[in-house]
Amino acid sequence: MSKPIYILGISCFYHDSAAVLLKDGEIVFAAQEERFTRKKHDEGIPTNAIEQALRFEGITMKDIDAVGFYEKPLLKFFDRILQSYFRVWPRGFISYLHAMQEWMGK
Structure with missing residues (x-):
């Protein structure tokens, strides 16, 4: 069995920052940062959402194969x-x- 491919998606710096974790192209975790900080429309880097995504899947940043960031x-x-x-x-x-x-x- 091959190692799964993990992709971390991040959206931040406007409002409702969030993180999503994909495993072999399937969403395994997604959360908005405000769920952890209790700050409505939290626009900061979603560090709590990222930490929870990694913890949920039992991996570290070393296991992440790619990071996508949404910004236009x-x-x-x-x-x-x-x-x-x-x-x-x-x-x-x-x-x-x-x-x-x-x-x-x-």
Whole structure:
């Protein structure tokens, strides 16, 4: 029997960060980080979800064959951030300024 192929998928830095673990192409574990941190729409690196995925399957990062990360910066910027602010304009102007400063710094 051959060694299973494990792929770790990660989504973070917008909101609802999450991790998924695939074993030979099948999902064996998936969780949003907010389930562990109790922080609604947690956007940070999903370290707790990753740790739980590894623990659930009884493996370590050394057993992971590939890591996938979902990020489309322009989609996030235009589709999510700008459209969100335009929907509530001008109420969200201060929040908009903070977001622009953060984006320009990246």
